[in-house]
Amino acid sequence: MENQPKFSTSKDIIAYLAAQFPQCFSVEGEAKPLKIGIFQDLVASIDSSENISKVKLRAALRTYTLSWRYLHSIKEGADRVDLNGMPCEKLTAEHVEHAKQQLDEAKAKVKAKRLQQKETKTVNNKEVRVPNGAKTFVNKKPVDGARKNIKNNQIAQTTKSVNADRKPVDLSTLKAGDQVRITLSSKPVEAVLIAIEKENVRVKIPSGMELTVRSEYLIE
Template identity: 45%
Template sequence: MTEVQTEVQKLTNNKEIIAYLAEKFPLCFSLEGEAKPLKIGLFQDLAEALADDEKVSKTQLRQALRQYTSNWRYLHGCKVGAQRVDLAGNPCGALEQEHADHAAKQLAEAKAKVAEKRAAEKAANPNANKKRPARPAAENKTEGKKKAFAGKQQRKPKADFVAVDMESLAKGSKVKVKVGDKAKNAVVLENTKDSARVELDNGLVITVSADRLFA
């Protein structure tokens, strides 16, 4: 029976390696918040601790550690008196003024580079953050009228028309007379088979055909 060997997947991305270190040494490395200053010579301890670990090499560890200690989170944590830690999170001496000043200088330079890069990008594309030009007042006014008119049309309720039984109509019956999409109230004065003579609310007396009369 042939033995199947599982090949270990090596980590080559600095971000992945730092995440791996934070998993193996959580009291030393962190991925969020202010990072703790590391013990001087920590790389040697790290290389020895991971000597048999096939996931990372010394070269990869050195690159990842360099990126970790140049991160803004780490530089923010490098203040005078802050305790350095080893792989187990044990204190290994307070950070001295010289090292704190060096970290502050690195942080200032890193921020300056970012600001310079943003300024260069803005200069190369000056229209990127410009607002759209305002429409002329007359155009805005016309557009506003169109929207208001459309809104009125949408809000206008349509009358519900129910057919009226002409044979049941009698003098004094109240009906509706269809005028376009609207209905006007009226009172029957006289009824025939195909039409009726009615008086509208405004006093106007008209004769309308049966197809325009509704209950």
């Protein structure tokens, strides 16, 4: 149990470093540029009883120095500090430019990710207008509904054309259970009348499907 690591994540190790070397590391506020070679100083200074592996320590340092907060600290005229917070060297223009490039790349990745998420959300909720003016959304079930509306609209247009010269059936002569014929395409289809609903009729076709159509789609 004594050899069990006390720190399992980089966040834990960074918090430990900030507590042990507060003049050098911090977990909030403005960061300070670290001395080049500070990893070796840490290895020599951290008590072995803390049981922090070199691999995890290096990973924690990388996480710390790639954070936006730290990259913002790498600016012209700033000093690098040692574990005691003492200035030890000036930042070079090359290091400042490199940090700026890393920060710009990190921000660009975040911006691209947010844009992608926004576009994905827009696609998943994109409003679509179908011919009859109904609204639907781009996802599996609503699109199926939109296609059904389009198909029904096409059927209606075809049926209207077919029935243009036909005489409407007198609904008062019909009752539930009567055999009727309706036009769903260029050919009439046999059906059983289920109910009369004002200007519409509900019928059942041989396939077993129940349809509600306008009364003018009935033919003699």
